Amino acid sequence: MEAASLPAALELAAGGGAGLSPEKRAVLGASLLLLQRDYRFERVWFWGCIQGVRGAYYIAEGLGPDRAAPRSRLYSLNCVEWSLLPPATQEMVAQAERLKGRFQGDPSFEYEYTEINAEDAERLFEDGEKPMIKEEARLVATVEQIDREVGIIPRGAFVKTPLGSVCENRNFEGLSLTEAKKLSSYFHFTEPVNLKNKTLLEKADLDPSTDFLDSLEHDIPQGSWTVQLEKGGTVVVLRSLLWLGLTFYHVPMTKQYGYVYFGTGEKNLDLPFML
Amino acid sequence: HGPYQPHEPGYGLYLPGYSPYDDQIPDPKSRMLAIQNAKAYLLKSSTTSGLNLYDHLANMLTKILDEQPANAVDIIENISKDVKWAQFQKKMDTLRDEHEILPTFEAAEKHKALFLKANGEDEELEEEIGETPLPNVMETAFYFEQAGIGLSKDETYHIFLALKKLISVQPIQTCRFWGKILGLEMNYIIAEVQYHEGEEEEETEEEEVIEEGGTGMGEVEDEDEIEKEDKPLKSTYKPPPVIPKEENGTGANKYVYFVCNEPGKPWVKLPPVTPAQIVCARKIKKFFTGRLDAPVVSFPPFPGNEANYLRAQIARISAGTQISPAGFYQFADEEGDEEEEGEGGRDTYEENQDFQPLSVAEMVNSLSTWVHHIQSILKQGRCVWFNPFQKSEEEEEDEDEEEEKAEEPDELQQEIGPPLLTPLSEDEEMQNIPAWTAQASTNLIPQYAVAILQSNRWPGAYAFASGKKFGNIYFGWGHKYAPENHAPSLPPPVQAEYPRGPEVTETRDPTLEEELAFKAAKEEALAAAEEEEDEEDVEDDEEDEDD
Numbered sequence: 001m002e003a004a005s006l007p008a009a010l011e012l013a014a015g016g017g018a019g020l021s022p023e024k025r026a027v028l029g030a031s032l033l034l035l036q037r038d039y040r041f042e043r044v045w046f047w048g049c050i051q052g053v054r055g056a057y058y059i060a061e062g063l064g065p066d067r068a069a070p071r072s073r074l075y076s077l078n079c080v081e082w083s084l085l086p087p088a089t090q091e092m093v094a095q096a097e098r099l100k101g102r103f104q105g106d107p108s109f110e111y112e113y114t115e116i117n118a119e120d121a122e123r124l125f126e127d128g129e130k131p132m133i134k135e136e137a138r139l140v141a142t143v144e145q146i147d148r149e150v151g152i153i154p155r156g157a158f159v160k161t162p163l164g165s166v167c168e169n170r171n172f173e174g175l176s177l178t179e180a181k182k183l184s185s186y187f188h189f190t191e192p193v194n195l196k197n198k199t200l201l202e203k204a205d206l207d208p209s210t211d212f213l214d215s216l217e218h219d220i221p222q223g224s225w226t227v228q229l230e231k232g233g234t235v236v237v238l239r240s241l242l243w244l245g246l247t248f249y250h251v252p253m254t255k256q257y258g259y260v261y262f263g264t265g266e267k268n269l270d271l272p273f274m275l
Numbered sequence: 276h277g278p279y280q281p282h283e284p285g286y287g288l289y290l291p292g293y294s295p296y297d298d299q300i301p302d303p304k305s306r307m308l309a310i311q312n313a314k315a316y317l318l319k320s321s322t323t324s325g326l327n328l329y330d331h332l333a334n335m336l337t338k339i340l341d342e343q344p345a346n347a348v349d350i351i352e353n354i355s356k357d358v359k360w361a362q363f364q365k366k367m368d369t370l371r372d373e374h375e376i377l378p379t380f381e382a383a384e385k386h387k388a389l390f391l392k393a394n395g396e397d398e399e400l401e402e403e404i405g406e407t408p409l410p411n412v413m414e415t416a417f418y419f420e421q422a423g424i425g426l427s428k429d430e431t432y433h434i435f436l437a438l439k440k441l442i443s444v445q446p447i448q449t450c451r452f453w454g455k456i457l458g459l460e461m462n463y464i465i466a467e468v469q470y471h472e473g474e475e476e477e478e479t480e481e482e483e484v485i486e487e488g489g490t491g492m493g494e495v496e497d498e499d500e501i502e503k504e505d506k507p508l509k510s511t512y513k514p515p516p517v518i519p520k521e522e523n524g525t526g527a528n529k530y531v532y533f534v535c536n537e538p539g540k541p542w543v544k545l546p547p548v549t550p551a552q553i554v555c556a557r558k559i560k561k562f563f564t565g566r567l568d569a570p571v572v573s574f575p576p577f578p579g580n581e582a583n584y585l586r587a588q589i590a591r592i593s594a595g596t597q598i599s600p601a602g603f604y605q606f607a608d609e610e611g612d613e614e615e616e617g618e619g620g621r622d623t624y625e626e627n628q629d630f631q632p633l634s635v636a637e638m639v640n641s642l643s644t645w646v647h648h649i650q651s652i653l654k655q656g657r658c659v660w661f662n663p664f665q666k667s668e669e670e671e672e673d674e675d676e677e678e679e680k681a682e683e684p685d686e687l688q689q690e691i692g693p694p695l696l697t698p699l700s701e702d703e704e705m706q707n708i709p710a711w712t713a714q715a716s717t718n719l720i721p722q723y724a725v726a727i728l729q730s731n732r733w734p735g736a737y738a739f740a741s742g743k744k745f746g747n748i749y750f751g752w753g754h755k756y757a758p759e760n761h762a763p764s765l766p767p768p769v770q771a772e773y774p775r776g777p778e779v780t781e782t783r784d785p786t787l788e789e790e791l792a793f794k795a796a797k798e799e800a801l802a803a804a805e806e807e808e809d810e811e812d813v814e815d816d817e818e819d820e821d822d
Binding site (some may be wrong): 012016017018019021022024051053054078101102171177223226229230231232233234241270 | 344350353357377378379381382383385386420421422423424425426427428429430454455457458459460461462537560561562706708709712716717718719729731734735748750751752754757758759760761763
């Protein structure tokens with residue numbers, strides 16, 4: 001969610017019971033602005049909070065002129081001092097996927113691999129590295145995965161300029177109430193995967209400036225998003241069931257939207273059994 | 276004076292050699308004609324939409340000059356589209372006058388209804404101010420907010436008023452906002468309630484569907500002895516004995532729960548929970564849809580619909596995560612052994628009038644300063660163990676005694692759970708994760724900090740303590756945390772169809788070779804028998820005439 005509209009946005013996304021204490025809200029108002037100044041971000045988003053066993057990580061993202069470029073991520077344990085996270089690599093993500101269990105809350109905690117194939121173990125031992133992964137790397141990989149899989153925006157909120165960069169659509173007035181209840185009005189804010197697979201007939205209806213991302217309609221498994229109207233039908237709230245804790249809110253016919261994650265940072269692999 | 280600078284508009288139009296019409300029309304009179312032609316062209320109405328470009332451009336420029344957006348050239352196409360849309364909207368004015376009844380308006384009506392005072396309330400106000408079962412939801416919400424837990428203030432206030440409405444309708448002694456469980460289509464807001472003694476309505480008990488196999492067996496076996504036809508034997512399967520649910524007001528049914536989907540909607544009472552439902556709920560993991568009558572499709576099949584599943588999960592969550600500071604509650608009577616009753620421990624407690632609250636630092640640092648004040652649920656699904664093989668009046672009387680002795684398994688071990696008011700330090704860890712995470716709400720102002728506990732076994736369960744005040748709440752999806760992935764139970768092994776005996780034995784089907792060998796042997800025997808029959812033909816004919 002936008003740092004500038006944090007207090008209002010937290011109220012809208014609080015349907016799940018998770019939020020921030022007044023102390024954190026107050027300090028974020030100041031520290032996110034300072035982040036913007038220090039790192040020269042154009043936009044700062046408060047991404048959310050991953051709850052570990054002994055502490056919590058608060059994550060913020062900074063965006064540059066091209067909103068679709070890889071974002072810089074920062075984390076903090078107390079919302080006052082922020083540290084830049086290294087960019088996520090494929091290897092990090094693959095390693096982190098094998099880890100299970102909660103985050104500990106200590107960024108220098110090292111996980112030991114519990115399940116390794118014999119081949120992997122040989123390979124790793126040959127290199128002289130021990131099969132350990134630090135919690136910081138796991139954090140990076142988890143945030144990247146969550147953004148990639150369930151970070152969403154409403155359709156039309158961003159446009160692709162002819163030069164290729166993506167920026168906010170100033171003509172976006174919000175989705176209408178009927179549109180807001182459909183999953184096809186929301187896009188994953190990441191590199192599209194399924195766009196090329198659409199039939200020519202579907203592609204003819206698309207508007208290349210606004211429809212350059214994957215929509216939520218064809219997410220697997222079907223039903224992994226819940227769409228609800230809260231606060232008497234004035235706010236549309238989407239919650240992901242794949243990553244429990246990700247909440248997206250949008251007030252129809254206004255420009256307010258955003259997503260935030262409050263959770264334990266674990267993927268819900270039991271989803272097919274639970275639906 | 277004409278434009279002299281290149282950036283001024285119109286520059287180049289009057290200079291020789293720069294105007295677009297220069298090489299074509301040098302003559303001013305012709306230029307006027309050209310301008311009129313151009314204007315006539317612009318005024319031409321489109322055949323499809325009836326608009327003309329001249330008016331459209333004029334409107335567009337007016338709009339741009341009125342609104343003066345930044346970087347207008349970047350959004351010029353959108354401005355043009357907006358102007359065209361505006362044209363349409365005017366024409367459809369008559370249709371638009373019908374105000375749509377949006378669902379948002381109806382919801383707003385319901386919320387407004389919460390705020391209206393019911394008739395006759397002013398008279399009762401005096402009495403209510405004294406002792407009211409209504410909990411101070413806003414105060415609890417304030418303490419939880421210090422930890423970042425809680426719903427938005429609006430929603431909390433709506434829930435406050437909805438609880439007030441509930442209390443005015445039902446004869447309630449104590450009431451508490453238990454929490455919110457999220458669902459796929461709608462969410463549940465749950466209130467935990469205790470009725471006044473004696474005020475509770477008796478519910479009609481539904482017939483339990485599970486038959487006792489023993490009775491059926493007894494009757495049919497008699498028939499079998501009488502008729503000697505080859506009938507398939509009835510199954511000897513006896514389902515395990517049904518464990519009765521606990522009485523309302525005790526054990527897992529100590530509290531009654533009311534749910535609603537949104538504050539303003541009517542409260543619905545949840546049925547009491549049975550041990551079978553709790554046992555099954557432990558094996559399945561399903562999301563709630565938000566409709567109480569939705570079926571729960573699962574394996575093992577859940578005995579009930581979503582209302583029962585919800586009630587079972589609420590019972591499990593309450594038993595696992597409702598905690599209070601040590602010493603707040605104490606046992607009513609201090610005498611005697613706790614083991615006296617054998618099957619239960621104490622199940623009643625009262626508030627300790629001499630409770631001295633510990634400091635926040637102590638509450639956070641050590642888990643033994645907190646205790647569970649709800650009985651834990653045994654594996655059987657009840658809080659107080661029940662021996663199903665006792666001969667009691669509830670069992671059917673016409674069971675064969677012989678059968679019972681033959682089929683009775685070994686006596687079940689009495690299950691004993693942790694006694695009431697056990698401290699949290701006794702809670703099991705899972706894979707090196709402690710069962711609870713304790714934090715103070717703020718490190719910057721420790722004098723006014725609140726001790727907060729989050730459950731790791733039931734993510735979403737929170738508790739706070741500050742001085743003499745404490746509270747529990749749940750916000751979540753209603754599932755237990757499992758470090759391993761959920762593995763649904765496998766179907767049970769195939770049952771043997773018939774009991775083995777001399778009349779009926781199960782063997783494998785013969786293979787092809789065996790069948791052929793058998794056929795060959797049979798043919799040989801037949802050939803041998805035919806020779807014998809030829810000799811006895813005369814005797815057989817005489818016997819046939821008798822039949």
